[in-house]
Amino acid sequence: MTDLLQVAVLTPGATTPGVFLGGRGWRRWVVLLATVLLVTVNVPAWAQDTAADETPAATGGAPAAAPADFATLVDSLVDAGYADKDHIAGEIVESGNPRARIVLQALLDGKLYADGNKQVYIVGDAPDDASELPVSDAVSGDAHAPVAADQLDRIGTNNGLRKGLKGLIAQLKLNDPDAGVRQRAVKEMLRDLDESTIAALRARRAHEDNARVLAKIDVGLALGDLESSDVATQLSAANSLYGELDDDVYNRLKPLADAGDGDPRVRAAASKAVKHIEFWREIYDGLQTLFFGLxxxxxxxxxxxxxxxxxxxxxxxxxxxxxxxxxxxxxxxxxxxxxxxxxxxxxxxxxxxxxxxxxxxxxxxxxxxxxxxxxxxxxxxxxxxxxxxxxxxxxxxxxxxxxxxxATPEFMSGVWQLNDxxxxxxxxxxxxxxxxxxxxxxxxxxxxxxxxxxxxxxxxxxxxxxxxxxxxxxxxxxxxxxxxxxxxxxxxxxxxxxxxxxxxxxxxxxxxxxxxxxxxxxxxxxxxxxxxxxxxxxxxxxxxxxxxxxxxxxxxxxxxxxxxxxxxxxxxxxxxxxx
Amino acid sequence: MQRRNLIRTMAAAIAAPMLLASSLQAFAADDTIKVGVLHSLSGTMAISETTLKDTVLMMIDEQNKKGGVLGKKLEPVVVDPASNWPLFAEKATELLEKDKVAVVFGCWTSVSRKSVLPVFEKDNGLLFYPVQYEGEESSKNVFYTGAAPNQQAIPAVDYLMKDVGVKRWVLEGTDYVYPRTTNKILEAYLKAKGVAADDIMINYTPFGFSDWQSEVAKIKTFGSAGKKTAVVSTINGDANVPFYKELGNQKISAEDIPVVAFSVGEEELAGLDTKPLVGHLAAWNYFESVKSPANDAFIKQWHEFTKNPKRTTNDPMEATYIGFNLWVKAVEKAGTTDTTKVIATLPGLETPNLTGGVAKVLPNHHITKPVYIGEIRDDGQFDVVWQTKKEVPGDAWSDFLPGSKDLESDWVTLKCGNYNTKTKKCSGQNF
Missing domain, CATH: 1.10.3470 (ABC transporter involved in vitamin B12 uptake, BtuC)
Structure with a gap:
């Protein structure tokens, strides 16, 4: 049984799965890892022991080279491991390039490919068995002559990376001109709140004019305020969350309502909001069962x-x-x-x-x-x-x-979200x-x-x-x-x-x-x-x-x-x- | 008069081919070695088992091209137990007593294996069983080339716990012996690791279950309590398709609640629209996508044999490949196909597996296997995200069940499949 504990983490590079991380070059990675940790945006804990494969090209566009430009960053995605890709994605967001969102979305959707020369493309829609794929250049967005399918390798993602990407893309979408997109972006960010996302929400709130997006942002900020050490802030946050039905709200309020040592007023406000959610949960559970039955x-x-x-x-x-x-x-x-x-x-x-x-x-x-x-x-x-x-x-x-x-056609898949x-x-x-x-x-x-x-x-x-x-x-x-x-x-x-x-x-x-x-x-x-x-x-x-x-x-x-x-x-x- | 004639002709007509066949068999027995293939070719399990029959036939073909074994050609004897568990025992008797096969490759479900065990022990046959199973068994006449729970279920749970940070567990299974035993082991293991009973939910559904709405809704509710949740799925067979469809429909993505499955491989995914499943996990000892020269050659050979460049390979096929090669090695080493001698020769033998490692036969009739965790890609293949550093030895009796903790299986020194290390007694109850 003890052998089970001696596990190795694979090089997660999609192009070369199944290669072990050897001993060589580990120092380089320690340095890199340290930089990663400084700026990192929610790198999943497990991914931190992973590293890119050891081809020299992997370090060629090393994310450690601080103010890398957009093109270099995109190119460096090709050989990076999952943890590094997450970090590079963060830098792509910071680069402020207008194509950042398109490239990250393509990466998330599995539409980002590289050819033998490490040239990165976004692949358009094509039938599964097409021998040539329509592509456009990832960095410039210019259309490109179709490339043979067997020349292209997908730039892979895994669960941890996809989760990180969703959060990053939501931050980019926060400035989308469409209010609906902004609202969904805020909702996505609520699922994983930390200081940087709260800061981003606060920044957006200053010039947000749509009432519904504003309400969602306020929920996020209130959730952040619940962690505050100031009782008054906590209390007003708990009070303002009354009436929200979201799972994240419930999960954050519930410990406050149950805590024996907190301020009694905060506890009362929290438990009032929690009871309200529990009441509606019962009702909607019943409705849901009825629908399943029908x-x-x-x-x-x-x-x-x-x-x-x-x-x-x-x-x-x-x-x-x-x-x-x-x-x-x-x-x-x-x-x-x-x-x-x-x-x-x-x-x-x-x-x-x-x-x-x-x-x-x-x-x-x-x-x-x-x-x-x-x-x-x-x-x-x-x-x-x-x-x-x-x-x-x-x-x-x-x-x-x-x-x-x-296959299920588009209009029949997914859910009709009536409320939270x-x-x-x-x-x-x-x-x-x-x-x-x-x-x-x-x-x-x-x-x-x-x-x-x-x-x-x-x-x-x-x-x-x-x-x-x-x-x-x-x-x-x-x-x-x-x-x-x-x-x-x-x-x-x-x-x-x-x-x-x-x-x-x-x-x-x-x-x-x-x-x-x-x-x-x-x-x-x-x-x-x-x-x-x-x-x-x-x-x-x-x-x-x-x-x-x-x-x-x-x-x-x-x-x-x-x-x-x-x-x-x-x-x-x-x-x-x-x- | 006429009627009697008719009867006589009919009797002759029936007897002639039978006599011919038996004389042919007697004749054939001299210069060929018979290899039994006991896989369902019809009924519900045909989907999975037909592939394994083809794998054995391919291996026999290959071996005959190399000149056979001990200078004799191998002759496959294929029977069809038709997914009917009692029929498995009958067909096994037929193979061992009538056809006198030297070895049998076969069975998929645990219940079919349990059905043939007494036959193999009585006739001193030799069975290679190629599918991952629930353990708690070690027969003298069976070699288990699939994974025991400690070679699949436990490492998968370890991965989720340590690398993904899962705190809450749903054990979802089909209602029969393999999921029930596996979940019992997993529940004991999780509790030993300090997981509270509140954080474990166990559900069973019938075979072929198709209305997953409430089950999936229950998982969704269970998973929305703010702790990272994962589903460990021992759902078997057809029911997986509507299960994954419902997961996709209710928008449960792998990033939120990953599902790790023990019975879903490349073959099962071939019948599915995999786009909504991307990122869900499977734990196996082999994936088609693992790059190694042996695997590339095997896949190429399989495509040529089936004349279908899109046919996938899977884990039980690799187990069949390993079992076959081990048997050939043992026969060549023993210099005979006599089952007693071959069984005595097998422990300690090694053969390369398809992923670049080595499968070694252990005294408990299990083998060493690497464990891989893969994430489903949208083309129905797996991206390996984790693997054990070296091969894990198969454990017949789980260390996490109160009843089997003290049991040991060793057919080399102890000559016992069920040796109690506390009472120092061999119970003889091997299954």
């Missing part, structure tokens, strides 16, 4: 609603339903391969495409297998289960057993809305179109419907196709949440049946309500019982419920119930 519910509804049609309306137990969803997800994947540069558009187009692919497959299943088995549920179950295995293997043979990744405590993830929000739209459209189709009328007629009384001139065989195929197509659409939604792989369907088939049975067979509203309530129930249970137990509780509850009400929440009434 979003899980909408996934359940999406995957179950196609089944509600085939199983509920037609009475066919279709075990291949999950695989129809999988086909939909793979359709989204293929659409993305076809149009790699239009992510959002490809996702939108894959909704109708998946409907058609899964729908046609559904019609084929109905015409080829299911129609011979009407009224024989066990055989239907076995045949469709076999089909599901065939479809899985088909996908394995075509797309390989490995999972495929469907409450945020909704965009992709979930879209899926909730999407599920509701699909439900509404399906209701319209069943209630307002001639197809819907015939579907309902056939499901209520087949013989009578046929006597009235409905071609029941055609209606069966269309209904099965509709249910399958909806499964395909659900697959597109799932591709945004989970693995696109041959096993995708299996993980949702049980849940889908659960929702349909709980809601009451043959009732779309029942499916909606049961899906949503099962979603909310499992999310309410999850924090309290854990994910594994929550699932078990829900299943046990369902078993008991079906014992009492075998026909589900909303049993069909009247004649349809007999069949």
């Amino acid at each position: 979003s899980l519910g909408s996934v359940l509804v999406l995957s179950a609603i196609g089944l509600a049609i085939t199983f509920g309306v037609m009475g066919v137990i279709n075990m291949a339903h999950g695989e129809l969803m999988m086909l939909g997800a793979y359709t989204a994947y293929v659409m993305q391969l076809l149009m790699p540069n239009h992510l959002a558009l490809s996702l939108l187009l894959s909704i109708p495409a998946a409907f058609v692919v899964s729908g046609l497959m559904g019609v084929a299943i109905e015409r080829g297998v299911v129609r011979f088995l009407y009224g024989r549920p066990l055989e239907t179950l076995l045949a469709t289960f076999g089909l599901s295995l065939v479809l899985q293997q088909l996908v394995r043979s075509i797309f390989s057993p490995l999972n495929r990744s469907v 405590l409450f945020a909704l993830t965009w992709n979930r929000l879209y899926i909730v809305v999407f599920a509701l739209i699909v439900f509404a459209v399906l209701q319209l189709v069943l209630k307002r179109t001639s197809l819907g009328l015939k579907v309902r007629a056939v499901s209520m009384n087949r013989a009578m419907a046929r006597a009235m001139g409905v071609r029941s065989q055609w209606v069966d195929a269309a209904t099965f196709g509709l249910g399958s197509g909806i499964a395909g659409i659900a697959g597109v939604a799932l591709s945004q949440l989970t693995n696109v792989g041959p096993n995708l369907g299996q993980s949702y088939i049980i849940d889908s049946f659960m929702v349909v049975v709980f809601g009451g067979v043959g009732n779309l509203w029942g499916t909606l309500i049961s899906g949503m309530s099962l979603g909310v129930a499992s999310k309410l249970l999850e924090p309290w019982a854990g994910a594994v137990m929550a699932k078990i509780f829900v299943l046990v509850f369902l078993i008991l419920f079906i014992q009492r009400r075998p026909r589900g929440l909303f049993p069909q009434k009247g004649r349809a119930a007999e069949g």
Whole structure:
């Protein structure tokens, strides 16, 4: 075990990972390190033992050479270690060059590259497998002829460096003409306050004119004042922070509120603000759980609603339903391969495409297998289960057993930050809305179109419907196709949440049946309500019982419920119930 | 009459190839050495295990080009246990008793290994197991070329604690034996290092879990208490994809709450959009991105064998490579494929690993391995940010669990996989 303690820190230079720091040249680095420590802006502690690799070029643009100009600094990034890069970045900020922010942002985004001659470029957008990359000169910003991709080496970053860069860029953004950018910059700086950032905030405050940015700056300054030794300053800071909901505010006030030895007035003010935050935390936590539940519910509804049609309306137990969803997800994947540069558009187009692919497959299943088995549920179950295995293997043979990744378009990623405590993830929000739209459209189709009328007629009384001139065989195929197509659409939604792989369907088939049975067979509203309530129930249970137990509780509850009400929440009434 | 004829023809039709096959086998046994490959080629584990089957086949191919072993060609016998744990035992019996293979390379999940252990001990077989696992085991008939907890989990936690300054820990795992045992060891280790119980949160989720919203929100809340927080993830298989997606969606960046994973490697990342994951960590004993002549040659060979220049290599592949080379060395040194003699020869043998170091077989049937921590890059590869100065010897019984602290495994001098240093007794319970 003791060997574990004998660890070496690697040279973190991205161009030459895996080289040990040897003994040679360490003195040079001690000197350098000392200078670094003097001016350093939050170098993470662990990074301080790292050093650049030992090629002479590394010292060529040594950051120790005090008033280095912008170009030299940028060039020196090429061979520096992570800790030195952090330091160089700090100097780049101090150089005051107008391109400092662009270069640091490029470094943060991994767009800063160097060629064999240590010439530094900012690389523009290009497809992943492009052989030539569009570049511009990092120092001057001038456009440059494209450079072959294999000539360029990325200037690497690590977690510690990225964190430092974010803080530095926020300081630069503090003088941005756009108030929104300034506000976000201040927020970024609040996460890691120290004397230099507080000084920067104070400097900005003097000529800031936007009220919201000003308010944020005041929060930062008040947080700084909490550390003050003067009780009056502390007290007014604590009082002014009342009403703020930010985590950083909470974490700084909480120790003051709990401290036994502080000034009682400060303690009272702090604990008042802390209580206020705790109150709102409870409320927003509840809202968040509700949202999680609704979003899980909408996934359940999406995957179950196609089944509600085939199983509920037609009475066919279709075990291949999950695989129809999988086909939909793979359709989204293929659409993305076809149009790699239009992510959002490809996702939108894959909704109708998946409907058609899964729908046609559904019609084929109905015409080829299911129609011979009407009224024989066990055989239907076995045949469709076999089909599901065939479809899985088909996908394995075509797309390989490995999972495929469907990228999330820009507008669906990230969070909608409503306030400091409450945020909704965009992709979930879209899926909730999407599920509701699909439900509404399906209701319209069943209630307002001639197809819907015939579907309902056939499901209520087949013989009578046929006597009235409905071609029941055609209606069966269309209904099965509709249910399958909806499964395909659900697959597109799932591709945004989970693995696109041959096993995708299996993980949702049980849940889908659960929702349909709980809601009451043959009732779309029942499916909606049961899906949503099962979603909310499992999310309410999850924090309290854990994910594994929550699932078990829900299943046990369902078993008991079906014992009492075998026909589900909303049993069909009247004649349809007999069949 | 007709029916009887039919039956007879059918019997003949079935018997003929069987006879032919068995006579062929009898014939083949003379001038080839049979090598068993026991990896799932279908079912949920096929994703990972197929790669290892291909690795063994590639190594056999390579060895045969060099003239085989002891002047005999190697002949692979590939069976498919289909991710079905009891079937692993059946297929192992088939390999050992029917095909009489000299050695078996196989298993991925711990439960499949536990399922075949009694078979290997009964038939005195030889198994090389190439995957990182939870330890607490040392069988006479198994060589563990993957990492024990002290070669992966503990160093990773050490790195986070000392170099990143992590004070608060989330141990997030899939609900089965490997994460549960590993987390038990880690919890004991963290507490021994002075971490308060309040600063450790342990969560388990089912296999294939896909709705990570509340779990991730819980991690976010736990991590916003003002102390540096990290997630140690023993989440296995498919569930990783939605987990990392949700992390990205809820804007938990690696700078704020790094996630260090023990089951996510190059292969798993190949199915993921890695942009939101940049900076998250993984701890392994091998990364494809480690530069060494041996690794470059191995990657080139792999690309040529699979005819796919984009196929990634990963840690269990390296463990398979090491295991195979060790077995070849042992057979050549012993001059026979007899398992008892090969098992006795193996401890002490050394072979180069792919990262420029040496893998040495220890008396406890584990090997020495370097530990690497890598940060995920946006191209799905890892930047190594930390590594042990030299190889770490694998420890079969964890030093941090009350039950196994005093246990020692030594098949050379003590001839025991479970020797209690306090009571000076060998319990014989090796797993």
